[in-house]
Amino acid sequence: MAQQPFVKIGHFKDAGAFIGHLHRLGLDLPCDQRVLGAAEHSPLAQPLEIDGFTIGNRWCVQPMEGWDGTTDGQPTEHTLRRWGHFGQSGAKLIWGGEAFAVQGDGRANPNQLGIVDGDYQRAGRGAAALLAALQNAHRQRFGGTDDLLIGLQLTHSGRFCRPHEKFRLEPKIAYHHPLLDPKFGIAPDDDSVVISDDYLRALIDSYVRAAKLARDVGFGFVDVKHCHGYLGHELLSARTRGGRYGGSLENRTRFAREIIAGIGAECPGLKIGVRLSAFDHPPFKSDARQDGGGPLGRGICEDFAGHLPYRWGFGCDENDPLKIDLSEPIAFIQMLGGLSVRLINLSCCSPYYNPHFQRPAAFAPSDGYQPPEDPLIGVARQIDVVRQIKQACPESILVGSGYSYLQEYLPHVAQAVLRRGWTDCVGIGRMILAYWDLPADALAGRPVQSKFLCRTFSDCTTAPRNGLISGCYPLDEHYKDAPAHDELKKKKSELRQALKIIQPK
Numbered sequence: 404m405a406q407q408p409f410v411k412i413g414h415f416k417d418a419g420a421f422i423g424h425l426h427r428l429g430l431d432l433p434c435d436q437r438v439l440g441a442a443e444h445s446p447l448a449q450p451l452e453i454d455g456f457t458i459g460n461r462w463c464v465q466p467m468e469g470w471d472g473t474t475d476g477q478p479t480e481h482t483l484r485r486w487g488h489f490g491q492s493g494a495k496l497i498w499g500g501e502a503f504a505v506q507g508d509g510r511a512n513p514n515q516l517g518i519v520d521g522d523y524q525r526a527g528r529g530a531a532a533l534l535a536a537l538q539n540a541h542r543q544r545f546g547g548t549d550d551l552l553i554g555l556q557l558t559h560s561g562r563f564c565r566p567h568e569k570f571r572l573e574p575k576i577a578y579h580h581p582l583l584d585p586k587f588g589i590a591p592d593d594d595s596v597v598i599s600d601d602y603l604r605a606l607i608d609s610y611v612r613a614a615k616l617a618r619d620v621g622f623g624f625v626d627v628k629h630c631h632g633y634l635g636h637e638l639l640s641a642r643t644r645g646g647r648y649g650g651s652l653e654n655r656t657r658f659a660r661e662i663i664a665g666i667g668a669e670c671p672g673l674k675i676g677v678r679l680s681a682f683d684h685p686p687f688k689s690d691a692r693q694d695g696g697g698p699l700g701r702g703i704c705e706d707f708a709g710h711l712p713y714r715w716g717f718g719c720d721e722n723d724p725l726k727i728d729l730s731e732p733i734a735f736i737q738m739l740g741g742l743s744v745r746l747i748n749l750s751c752c753s754p755y756y757n758p759h760f761q762r763p764a765a766f767a768p769s770d771g772y773q774p775p776e777d778p779l780i781g782v783a784r785q786i787d788v789v790r791q792i793k794q795a796c797p798e799s800i801l802v803g804s805g806y807s808y809l810q811e812y813l814p815h816v817a818q819a820v821l822r823r824g825w826t827d828c829v830g831i832g833r834m835i836l837a838y839w840d841l842p843a844d845a846l847a848g849r850p851v852q853s854k855f856l857c858r859t860f861s862d863c864t865t866a867p868r869n870g871l872i873s874g875c876y877p878l879d880e881h882y883k884d885a886p887a888h889d890e891l892k893k894k895k896s897e898l899r900q901a902l903k904i905i906q907p908k
């Protein structure tokens with residue numbers, strides 16, 4: 404995909420030049436001149452205490468699914484290889500590995516890991532194999548796993564369920580959404596896709612059973628996922644829903660609270676985390692009138708003028724939904740703190756309807772749009788939101804997201820953000836797919852290996868959007884030489900051709 408007119412990160416000759424650029428952009432994004440190794444007391448090397456467990460350092464691997472499991476929810480060699488890399492990375496907090504469906508109909512794709520057909524034994528074997536792959540890789544490289552905390556991310560994909568066919572949505576929604584329904588082919592009067600309170604009650608039991616499975620297998624915590632437009636996240640904005648799980652903030656957070664209470668009763672001592680989209684935004688679309696120098700149009704916000712107050716976002720101002728409003732997310736995180744849930748991983752928005760917020764990138768995924776802003780603005784926005792939440796919720800242990808676009812300067816920014824106390828841990832997603840040694844290199848005081856740096860081509864998203872396994876096609880030999888790579892190139896070239904035809908010059 405073609406590039407927008409913002410300066411590539413690789414263009415800067417050193418951290419000083421990059422810092423100058425941040426100033427020119429007017430971004431309050433701290434960045435150190437030099438990365439310290441663990442021996443020099445790097446903030447990234449400091450241990451972190453959580454309820455009697457010491458996490459060895461401040462690097463966190465974010466959950467990333469590969470669309471590469473079997474149709475009965477089991478890992479394949481690709482999945483095990485990825486989890487091995489997570490272990491090899493040197494990060495001491497592994498947030499969930501990847502989304503793991505608590506029941507078959509809640510899968511985001513037919514190859515998502517999880518509990519399919521209620522077969523807990525099979526799912527347990529799969530989860531155990533993943534955990535072992537990660538722990539073995541970590542042990543082999545670092546000698547032990549005593550300070551390695553590994554979670555499993557529990558999910559139901561809600562509006563974005565595709566349990567049977569890769570391209571057929573089988574949505575299970577919390578409420579009708581005036582912009583997302585038409586965007587994803589839901590008729591406004593089709594109530595068959597709106598899940599009942601009884602469905603939610605049974606689903607809560609599935610979460611608790613999945614947490615038991617995770618505990619029995621040996622995971623250190625479970626993440627009750629509330630991000631990215633999936634069901635848990637959607638319920639947080641279910642203001643227009645009736646019944647026990649909609650309306651007031653108390654009701655909208657009931658799903659989370661009941662799952663947490665259930666896990667607490669059935670799995671005493673198991674740590675619980677929540678990955679949360681800390682703010683939301685109305686959906687974006689590609690503006691077909693502009694080509695921005697590339698095949699996809701520039702991103703523009705969908706027209707929400709007829710839908711004010713905007714009651715369908717969690718963490719955006721109802722009267723001006725372009726603005727972030729953290730009052731409810733903060734109240735939710737404080738509520739979680741009251742339930743002894745202190746581990747919070749902050750992300751934002753959704754990869755399905757406004758990906759540039761969630762994964763700032765230079766190159767758009769095939770179902771996206773050209774970045775409407777310099778992706779550094781997106782990085783700084785996420786970091787600043789975590790800063791604000793840390794200020795309001797000092798007892799919570801926060802993981803920040805969206806750092807991969809920083810590329811060469813990821814460790815410089817991570818170190819500076821930690822030193823200021825703006826976050827407790829730095830989470831990295833896409834960068835790990837390309838360069839799984841980055842945390843270990845930074846901790847050892849080695850310079851980054853630029854040949855492995857993720858340049859945010861978005862192939863790891865474009866591939867699954869086109870029915871292929873995810874992975875770093877440009878940089879990881881495993882995918883570079885895979886048959887799926889030829890398929891991906893073909894799809895991208897077809898897309899370019901199609902867009903050339905429909906877009907005016």
Ligand SMILES: Cc1cc2nc3c(=O)[nH]c(=O)nc-3n(C[C@H](O)[C@H](O)[C@H](O)COP(=O)(O)O)c2cc1C
Pocket residue numbers: 465466467468469500501502556630678750761762763804805806807808830831832833834863864873874
């Ligand atoms: C291929 C891919 C798969 C992902 N899968 C998940 C997932 O299973 N669960 C989740 O919470 N986030 C998922 N994410 C989001 C990442 O965890 C992360 O928030 C995002 O990539 C932004 O961080 P980064 O800039 O470090 O990549 C995924 C991202 C990518 C690129």
